[in-house]
Amino acid sequence: MSIGRVTTSQMWTSSTANMQAAKARVSQLSDQSSSGLAVSKPSDDPIAAAGILRVLGQQNANTQYATNIGDGIGWLSTTDSAMTASENLIRQAKDLAIQAGNSGTATAASRDAIAKQLEGIRDDLLSQANTRFNGRSIFAGTSDASAAFATGSYDYAGATVPAGSPAGTAPVNALGPVTRRIGPSATDVVTVSADGMAAFGTGTSSVFAQIDTVIAALRDPGYDSDTVDATTGKTPKETVTAGIDRLGSALTTLSAQHGVVGANYARMTSAKTQNATTATALETQRSGLQDADTTKTLLDLKTQELAYQTALQVTATVLQPTLMSFLR
Template sequence: MINRVTHQTVQRSTLANLQLNLDRMSGLQGSLSSGKLITKPSDDPSGTAKAMQFRAEQRAAEQAARNAADGSSWLTTADTALQTSLAGLRRARDLTVQGASTGVLNATAREALALEIEGLRDALLSQANTSYIGRSVFAGTSDADTAFTGPTGTPPYTWTGTAGATVERRLAPDTTVRVDVDGRAAFGEGDDSVFAVLDRIATDLRAGADVNPRLNEIDTRMTAMLGEIAGVGSRQNQVLSAQDRIEKTLVDLKGSIAAVEDIDLAATLVDLQAQEVSYQAALGAASRVLQPSLLDFLR
């Protein structure tokens, strides 16, 4: 049986194909203008799911990068304070060595040494109370204004931090790093603090006493401070390594997202040109199909 093909059937079929070509060309033009293969989930459900997963990982990596940057700033602040404190403590030791020469220095010279040592004590106390964005780097999670009370405190040179409560930053789902420093370990506390040691040296100098035994006390505090500096350096290296790793992860994720969502520019241009040729051919075919009028049928 032969199906009857009417002129109206041909018109409808031609117009449908013409619309299909136009829709394809419109889609290619949209992709070319946006630069994206996926503009809505229905464009590629599977690709959309992958892109969402990649973006979730990207957000996590970006947060880790912010954590690492903040942790690096904490550690840099603490390291600078410790290095400055160590330099001051070395100067105090040199002055103590000078003051041990009891047979050479008169009362005026010993008073001058005592005053300079007290100045170094105040400078060390200031470094011990260093803060970063309003948080003391030597007091853990404590919200106290300073990590150590001053010489007029009751008792003097008390550490105001919270024992065992450390400040940490997460660098990965299973990796955290401590970014603060235990002020008691670095500077001591109370009578065992470096500040109290310098007070005793200044008192002995004014009294004309032998300060040579105080050198061991300074050396003990210097050893403790060097240990904390080494710990800070180790953690800084950990943070720097994490930053490099996170940066590489972010680059890889951006590439993965682009592979799923972004168009191939050259291929899209070729497809668009081919579609334009197809559309023009469809227009030409339609013009011939739709050309007959009622008079053409009456001839």
């Protein structure tokens, strides 16, 4: 069997192909060095590229969860502040009612002064109950009502009362609570709105109406008499005493709802920490798949550049094109 002669043309073609491959490798390493990425397009490493896309999707989702958590913490923090202020206001109202009830020598003028203080407390309490966060009423659930409680009637504004139901008995949370998703699991959902009806009552049974009842009793001209009100079946003094008990119950109820908000706030802050940990882990995964090893890339680039320059010199020396070479 004869061995075919390798012509100069064949050597030139082979050498040129090798140099082009070396040049392409130099270009690839140069791109990696400047961008810091080992994989910048799928063709660089299809398997790694698929992993990168998966991790980037997880990072985008985790970033959205972080946004949700931040919004939820803001909502719950605002609610916590409103509830704390409301609890203090109810305590003040109860203390004033006790003061009025225990004073056997109180005059109509002094009772009226206490009534005026109670009016201010009631208005402040209603303002707290209608607190807003990012344009939303924090005690109104998913309702788009501008305020959770209507001034005067203390009914839930914007709530739809079913036919045949007494006025003011439909909770504003009837459309559902406001929630925020904090993770990929179906259970990773936290309620950020408070139940306004449970916290403050509604209509004539609301804490605002209870304060109004005490105010009316203190201003009753027959306060010092034993005249029984035909509607309530109580004297004005008995009405104030009953009001003290009801304010105490209202405070207990509000505090219980405050505890629910506190638990949700604690869960949100814990989720914030976990979200940051997840973000770090995902970035480590992405970096491992996509980022170039800077030191190694620079060394490889220098080595490949040297090899390429050497190949150019050797090829130029060995393959000197002459007329006779092309004629062979």
